[in-house]
Amino acid sequence: MADTKVYRASTTAPVNIAVVKYWGKRDAKLNLPTNSSLSVTLSQSDLRTLTTASCSSTYTGDDSLLLNGEPSDVSGARTQACFRELRARRAALEAANAALPKLSTFPLKIVSENNFPTAAGLASSAAGFAALVQAIANLYELPDSPSELSLIARQGSGSACRSLFGGYVAWRMGEKEDGSDSKADLVAPASHWPSMRALILVVSASKKGVSSTSGMQQTVATSGLFQQRISTIVPANMALMEDAIKNRNFPQFAEVTMRDSNSFHATCADTYPPIFYMNDVSKAAIRAVEAINAQAGKTVAAYTFDAGPNCVVYYQEEDAATVLGAFAPLLATAEGWKDGSVVNASVKLDEGIAGTIKEGVSRVIMTGVGEGPLKTDEFLVAEDGTPV
Ligand code: DP6
Structure with a gap:
């Protein structure tokens, strides 16, 4: 029987504010920086993005994103790079295990909301891309670590790679041309310096x-x-x-x-x-x-x-x-x-x-200071695939 199920996964992701700033790209396509940077992840009680990623063989058309109630363009190179990398990882799992549903072949429907007003003028791209990548990684049940996922989020927006962790986070600029060593790592968890x-x-x-x-x-x-x-x-x-x-x-x-x-x-x-x-x-x-x-x-x-x-x-x-x-x-x-x-x-x-x-x-x-992305059972896409 055809698999008509709507698969869903949700996450929240935090905003981060750098104390050593990222400013400059050495490769704009791969989004590789000219310097390392370091940030503090802020509490999600005050600032967070909630994202539900869903996919189904019953979805028609292209991948889509609804952001704060408005359709958002996903055809840009950065979003496409994130989708491509995440699908490739899922496809590798499916190739290794024939019993897995072929989620990598289904269109994605993503719904995302910020808990802070856009009028606050706060850059939300960091929390936004971190939540997008983490939600799809949850949906695809990828075994990748936050550091590995940060390689993908970086291609959405540089500062987003640091929002895959809570606490005090470094983005190591790396040296390799392919960007495989330009990723985030944890300097100290929030509990190390909670005040x-x-x-x-x-x-x-x-x-x-x-x-x-x-x-x-x-x-x-x-x-x-x-x-x-x-x-x-x-x-x-x-x-x-x-x-x-x-x-x-x-x-x-x-x-x-x-x-x-x-x-x-x-x-x-x-x-x-x-x-x-x-x-x-x-x-x-x-x-x-x-x-x-x-x-x-x-x-x-x-x-x-x-x-x-x-x-x-x-x-x-x-x-x-x-x-x-x-x-x-x-x-x-x-x-x-x-x-x-x-x-x-x-x-x-x-x-x-x-x-x-x-x-x-x-x-x-x-x-x-606060925690990194948190998996949640709060869904912005209903079981029948409609946005809630
Ligand atoms: C001043 O991450 O928004 O906030 O990679 O082009 O999306 P792109 O840039 P972005 O730049 C953030 C710059 C900054 C400093 C920082 O967060 O480190």
């Missing part, structure tokens, strides 16, 4: 900036400073950061985080024509973090910025009162501020800085 917190200040950008894919290509092609970043700065920062994480040394973690963010944005400014991701609100956030550290008499907070104006402030739970206290008068009415946060308003910010932040930040996300 790490992240306060995300969502800064609304008036217009969409340069995408990271195109921005980094322009930097590689035109910035002289970039050469120094990849040859000297990043290798040193990677070593210092791994050491800081191993020893739970927050001042070292913080200094490397801030210096690396500054270095990345300096290469953007050195790109010709220059690229500016930070705006006046971002710069005020940097000054606020400096004031917090100066008035605390030690480094208790670190800022970092990706390819946009949002500021991520890393701090430890034990310093929550000081760090949140500095922002509380400005952000207590912002969407996302968690009431009941213990605050100590001993840190006073300069009026100009405080005003810029109050005006420019309308939403905050208060979160912390």
Whole structure:
């Protein structure tokens, strides 16, 4: 009898925010980076993508993806590379065991949802591609490790390869031309340093900036400073950061985080024509973090910025009162501020800085270090194959 079953598997996957940034490709087709990078995986209670992958011989037409309720194009080279690699792995299992259903030959129907608003302006490609790859790997019952799956997710979006793990994650740039050694590995699980917190200040950008894919290509092609970043700065920062994480040394973690963010944005400014991701609100956030550290008499907070104006402030739970206290008068009415946060308003910010932040930040996300992808029985595709 023909197999008409709808096969389904679901996973959630987290967002990650780099503390040593990926910026630059040495091979755009395979998505191989010019430098290694390192990130903190953020808790899925606050930020996550939920994806159900399904397939069936009864599905007609091409592979499809429904993202936040809207049909999404899967014909792009990156998504196609992920589908191709995952199918090839499933086909190898099927070739070795004739009893397995031939899932690799069925069309895929994928449904995906983020638990955070797109309006937050947070890059969701990392969680999105990590969830896509993990959900299909679950559907195909692939034996591959998170590191092996990271090789596939990398081809969807570079930073996605780091979202296959929780905690503190490195993406080793690798040396091989075929990219087979350019993958993520675990530096330390979340349980190693569970007190790490992240306060995300969502800064609304008036217009969409340069995408990271195109921005980094322009930097590689035109910035002289970039050469120094990849040859000297990043290798040193990677070593210092791994050491800081191993020893739970927050001042070292913080200094490397801030210096690396500054270095990345300096290469953007050195790109010709220059690229500016930070705006006046971002710069005020940097000054606020400096004031917090100066008035605390030690480094208790670190800022970092990706390819946009949002500021991520890393701090430890034990310093929550000081760090949140500095922002509380400005952000207590912002969407996302968690009431009941213990605050100590001993840190006073300069009026100009405080005003810029109050005006420019309308939403905050208060979160912390978290776990990697989690298999779940929550399905976005019903047993009959229709999206739910
Ligand atoms: C600034 O992973 O979005 O966030 O590989 O072209 O999809 P593509 O780029 P993407 O770049 C992220 C850049 C960054 C730094 C980082 O996350 O390491």
